[in-house]
Amino acid sequence: MGAAKSFAAQTMPLKILKEQIRELEDQEILHVETAFRHSYGIEPFLSPDTVLRNLAANITKISGSTHDLAAFEDIKNLKAWLKTFRLAPPASVFDEMMPF
CATH class of the missing domain: 1.20.890 (cAMP-dependent Protein Kinase, Chain A)
Structure with a gap:
């Protein structure tokens, strides 16, 4: 049982890190899209x-x-x-x- 608990304890931080990476990627995409729209005078929405x-x-x-x-x-x-x-x-x- 100790091994299963330590495995779960190790995978939890990985899940959190993967979610944080997805959030950062979404923010980066939004930043690039916003800059593109602004440079070409495209309305935001x-x-x-x-x-x-x-x-x-x-x-x-x-x-x-x-x-x-x-x-x-x-x-x-x-x-x-x-x-x-x-x-x-x-x-x-x-x-x-x-x-x-």
């Missing part, structure tokens, strides 16, 4: 469905952009578009400084 909808919308935008890029493969089309393109005039620095 998004559902997978929301992520998939956002991804589909982004893919649609990108495919539209590739169509625009294809139109500019011909240098003549690009030059014609550039001739029609006009930048907005820059705002005057004085306009921003005047309170009235």
Whole structure:
């Protein structure tokens, strides 16, 4: 009986240590996920469905952009578009400084 008791006494600390390792791993995963979300501006609690909808919308935008890029493969089309393109005039620095 003494051997069985000492075996149980030895396995208990191992179970506790394994549980502590699992908790530390969970904390590390949460830390990495949080840093990733923060660096890419992802909201903390998004559902997978929301992520998939956002991804589909982004893919649609990108495919539209590739169509625009294809139109500019011909240098003549690009030059014609550039001739029609006009930048907005820059705002005057004085306009921003005047309170009235």
